[in-house]
Amino acid sequence: MSSIRERNKELILRAASEEFADKGFAASKTSDIAAKAGLPKPNVYYYFKSKENLYREVLESIIDPILRASTPFNADGEPNAVLSNYIRSKIMISRDLPFASKVFASEIMHGAPHLSEQQVQLLNAQAKHNIDCIQTWIDRGQIAPIDPHHLMFSIWAATQTYADFDWQISAITGKAKLQDSDYEAATQTIIRLVLKGCAPD
Structure with a gap:
């Protein structure tokens, strides 16, 4: 289970890095980050709680x-x-x-x-x-x-x-x-x- 968790977090972090780099914090959407990561949007909030926390990560x-x-x-x-x-x-x-x-x-x-x-x-x-x-x-x-x-x-x-x-x-x-x-x-x-x-x- 932990390996799946780490894999999903890494996918989200990589996707978030691309979105934040391309659009900036304010214009980036968690739905776009989730789509780029190939995961459901709730996963972003499950692992990182908020867009702000994800940006800080x-x-x-x-x-x-x-x-x-x-x-x-x-x-x-x-x-x-x-x-x-x-x-x-x-x-x-x-x-x-x-x-x-x-x-x-x-x-x-x-x-x-x-x-x-x-x-x-x-x-x-x-x-x-x-x-x-x-x-x-x-x-x-x-x-x-x-x-x-x-x-x-x-x-x-x-x-x-x-x-x-x-x-x-x-x-x-x-x-x-x-x-x-x-x-x-x-x-x-x-x-x-x-x-x-x-x-x-």
Whole structure:
């Protein structure tokens, strides 16, 4: 029974991610989410109680990977390895969770009204930790004296674009869907740009 429950919840979450990413929270309907999941509408309420709870679950599904992506960051780590691993993790999030990534980006752009205070604190603390690590490397002369805040913002923008602008990227590359090799090329390109830009003067 539990396996059926988990399967149904996963189907609903995946469908909800697509609907919320495409239409936003207000315009999304639980009936459309249920139809996309191939399940009766009451199942949405049975598992998630409300559209608001379902939306928060979608956000939760992307927040955990975002927090885990920063695992390599530590002041004693080798900067090139840490930054490379971080960029790779962020690209994989855009590849594996594109709809939830779009929902998260939209949530942030609207002032994070559905994120809990604890979630905001965790995300902000993570960002501060990463920025402090970068500043430590700068102070030690391990990387160039660039603004650590804007380095992080640039990495976020470069990696998030593969979720937010997937349609445009597919149109320009002439591919209906990006392949693993495309994401690897993107990863290597961003890593090269960042590491070259961070090389000590």
